[in-house]
Structures are given as C-alpha cells and as structure tokens.
Amino acid sequence: xxxxxxxxxxxxxxxxxxxxxxxxxxxxxxxxxxxxxxxxxxxxxxxxxxxxxxxxxxxxxxxxxxxxxxxxxxx
Amino acid sequence: xxxxxxxxxxxxxxxxxxxxxxxxxxxxxxxxxxxxxxxxxxxxxxxxxxxxxxxxxxxxxxxxxxxxxxxxxxxxxxxxxxxxxxxxxxxxxxxxxxxxxxxxxxxxxxxxxxxxxxxxxxxxxxxxxxxxxxxxxxxxxxxxxxxxxxxxxxxxxxxxxxxxxxxxxxxxxxxxxxxxxxxxxxxxxxxxxxxxxxxxxxxxxxxxxxxxxxxxxxxxxxxxxxxxxxxxxxxxxxxxxxxxxxxxxxxxxxxxxxxxxxxxxxxxx
Ligand SMILES: Cc1ncc(C[n+]2csc(CCOP(=O)(O)OP(=O)(O)O)c2C)c(N)n1
Ligand code: SF4
Ligand code: SF4
Ligand code: SF4
Numbered sequence: 001x002x003x004x005x006x007x008x009x010x011x012x013x014x015x016x017x018x019x020x021x022x023x024x025x026x027x028x029x030x031x032x033x034x035x036x037x038x039x040x041x042x043x044x045x046x047x048x049x050x051x052x053x054x055x056x057x058x059x060x061x062x063x064x065x066x067x068x069x070x071x072x073x074x075x
Numbered sequence: 076x077x078x079x080x081x082x083x084x085x086x087x088x089x090x091x092x093x094x095x096x097x098x099x100x101x102x103x104x105x106x107x108x109x110x111x112x113x114x115x116x117x118x119x120x121x122x123x124x125x126x127x128x129x130x131x132x133x134x135x136x137x138x139x140x141x142x143x144x145x146x147x148x149x150x151x152x153x154x155x156x157x158x159x160x161x162x163x164x165x166x167x168x169x170x171x172x173x174x175x176x177x178x179x180x181x182x183x184x185x186x187x188x189x190x191x192x193x194x195x196x197x198x199x200x201x202x203x204x205x206x207x208x209x210x211x212x213x214x215x216x217x218x219x220x221x222x223x224x225x226x227x228x229x230x231x232x233x234x235x236x237x238x239x240x241x242x243x244x245x246x247x248x249x250x251x252x253x254x255x256x257x258x259x260x261x262x263x264x265x266x267x268x269x270x271x272x273x274x275x276x277x278x279x280x281x282x283x284x285x286x287x288x289x290x291x292x293x294x295x296x297x298x299x300x301x302x303x304x305x306x307x308x309x310x311x312x313x314x315x316x317x318x319x320x321x322x323x324x325x326x327x328x329x330x331x332x333x334x335x336x337x338x339x340x341x342x343x344x
Contacts, residue, residue, distance in 0.1 A: 015087055019094030024289040055106070055250040058098025058288075059088060060078060 007067035094288025096273030103253035127167035144175030183237035196275035204278030241267035
C-alpha cells in the first residue's frame with residue numbers, strides 16, 4: 001500500500017473558534033494558531049495524515065485531503 | 076459525500092463554545108452515519124433541551140427539537156409509528172438522567188430500537204453550570220459552591236440494569252472510537268446507549284480548575300482505559316471504555332407488530 005501523503009489541508013476560518021485542540025494533539029506539530037486565534041497549517045510536509053485533527057475538531061472546520069505517495073499526478 | 080454534506084451549513088458556525096465537546100460528538104456521529112451509508116431520509120433525530128440538545132438543529136436529517144427530558148418519549152412515538160426509520164437521540168446528562176431519567180429507564184426496559192447518546196459533561200451547561208446526577212461527589216457547581224455531596228449515576232450500570240441491550244462508553248478524546256461505537260449502536264436491534272464524556276470548558280472546566288478544552292481532553296486520556304486492557308486491570312479506579320453489553324432480546328416494535336396481528340385476527344375480543 002502506498003504511503004499516505006497530504007494533498008490538501010483545508011481549514012474553514014469562518015468556523016474555527018481557536019480552541020487549539022488540533023494544535024495540541026497533532027503528533028507532528030503541523031498546525032499553529034495565528035494572531036487571530038485561527039488554526040493554520042504551518043508544516044504540511046510533516047503531516048502523516050492521521051486525520052485526528054479533523055476527527056476531533058469540535059467545529060468541523062478541518063478537512064484533510066489525502067493523495068497517493070510517490071505519484072506526481074493529481075487524482 | 077462528505078461530513079459537511081450531512082450538516083445544515085446555514086447554521087454554522089454553531090452556537091457551542093470554543094472547545095465544547097458536543098461539537099466533537101456531532102463530528103463522530105456524522106462520520107458513523109456516513110460510514111454506514113445511511114440515507115438522510117431514513118434518519119430521525121430527536122432532542123430535548125440543553126446545549127447538547129441543539130445538535131438536532133445542525134444535522135440535515137429529519138429532526139425534532141422537543142422538551143427538556145422528553146427526547147426519548149418523542150423518539151418512541153416516531154419509532155412505533157414508523158419502525159423502518161433509524162432513531163438517533165443525543166441527550167445531555169441532565170436531559171437524559173435528571174428530568175429525563177424515567178423516560179431513559181423505561182425506553183431501556185422496553186428494548187425499543189433507538190440509539191441514545193449521552194453527551195456527559197457532568198453539568199448543566201446551558202443554564203450556567205448547576206450540578207447534575209452525573210457530576211458525582213466533590214464537584215464545584217453554581218448550585219454547589221462548597222462542592223457536591225451527591226453520588227452520581229453510572230450511566231453504563233444504570234442502562235444495563237434497566238435492560239438496554241447495547242451499552243458502550245467513550246470520550247471525545249477518543250473520537251475514532253466514538254464513531255465505531257455509534258456505528259455498532261445504530262446497527263444493533265434494540266435499545267442502545269453510548270455514553271460519551273464530553274468537556275464543558277466554560278462551566279465544568281472553569282469551576283473545577285480542569286483547564287482549557289485541550290487539558291480536559293488530556294484528562295480523559297488519563298482517567299480512562301479500554302475494557303480488557305492491562306491498564307484497566309491494574310488500575311480499577313480508571314473509567315472503562317468500550318462495549319459493556321451487546322445481547323439479543325425481543326425488540327419492542329417487533330413485539331408490538333405481533334400484538335397488532337393478533338388484534339387484526341380478532342383474538343382477545
Ligand atoms: C421543563 C424544563 N425544566 C428546566 C429547564 C431549564 N433547563 C434548560 S437546559 C437544562 C439542563 C441542561 O443540562 P444538560 O441536559 O446536561 O445539557 P448541557 O447543556 O450540559 O449540554 C435545564 C435545567 C427547561 N428548559 N425545561
Ligand atoms: S480544533 Fe477546530 S476549532 Fe479548534 S482550533 Fe483547530 S480547527 Fe479551530
Ligand atoms: S492529519 Fe494528523 S499529522 Fe496531519 S495535521 Fe492532522 S493531526 Fe497533524
Ligand atoms: S456552556 Fe458548556 S456545554 Fe454549553 S456550549 Fe459552552 S462548553 Fe458546551
């Protein structure tokens with residue numbers, strides 16, 4: 001099975017309330033809160049696509065879109 | 076289809092406070108519905124009153140936002156009249172086990188095919204932080220400034236004793252586990268109860284110095300352990316997670332069908 005790679009990490013800034021849950025529990029410190037207390041993806045290359053930020057977000061503000069590893073083309 | 080397609084997006088961002096666990100319960104529940112491939116049209120969600128009860132306004136299913144404590148009574152009516160529908164009933168701890176406690180035990184006793192989800196934040200969130208029958212001893216609340224002296228119900232034990240045929244527990248920290256348990260609860264034929272420990276940072280957290288939402292989640296990880304795990308065996312003080320009851324028993328609507336058939340034959344006259 002090909003390794004999961006992050007294609008896109010979408011954060012809905014209108015829905016995010018800056019609770020910091022996604023930031024605190026990301027195993028790779030991919031996310032940070034910005035000056036407006038909104039979650040932002042700072043290190044997409046480190047994401048292991050565990051999905052936990054998306055599954056725990058109380059505001060349904062995160063969407064992880066996974067691509068296939070080792071392939072350049074878009075799905 | 077994505078989770079967002081199961082929402083009434085026009086009501087977002089939702090009304091829950093930043094970091095409120097109820098949003099994560101909604102998140103886990105929608106994923107369960109998505110993964111089971113249920114159609115929106117075959118689902119009815121009924122809810123009572125409370126922060127938790129606002130959940131029925133956010134889902135794009137059939138929904139009834141009813142009276143405090145009465146979500147299961149309405150769900151029973153819907154299910155009996157249309158047994159082919161899937162009934163989901165999320166409730167707060169006060170809604171389910173204070174004012175609604177009687178409906179809860181009797182729905183369990185009948186074993187009617189309804190999925191009850193207790194969103195347990197151990198406090199009345201909506202009305203400003205009064206203690207509930209699930210707060211337990213030593214909790215600070217607006218109605219217990221010197222801390223509570225009341226014992227709490229154990230939802231799992233209560234549901235089991237009352238006759239629920241599927242009983243499970245998890246927390247909002249364990250979001251993926253919640254989805255798996257809710258899926259099983261929905262598929263189970265009979266009264267299913269899933270208790271989800273859900274943080275209220277605004278009232279419970281603040282009054283009990285449990286920190287912010289992240290710290291409250293960290294605590295759920297610390298104070299719980301999976302059923303059958305070594306950790307739980309070695310630390311009986313931990314709260315168990317997983318499935319506690321899963322058994323077959325005649326389901327109420329099916330039994331009622333038989334009564335209808337009897338009546339139609341003229342028996343009992
Ligand atoms: C018949 C009736 N009694 C009391 C109330 C006031 N009331 C509204 S919500 C609530 C309790 C909410 O607590 P819970 O059910 O635990 O849900 P939460 O808000 O914590 O999610 C109460 C007592 C009411 N709305 N109706
Ligand atoms: S968990 Fe959700 S609401 Fe909280 S900071 Fe992250 S994206 Fe925002
Ligand atoms: S998917 Fe996992 S690794 Fe990637 S940002 Fe979310 S929590 Fe971090
Ligand atoms: S008061 Fe508590 S339960 Fe109600 S929305 Fe806020 S955090 Fe959630």
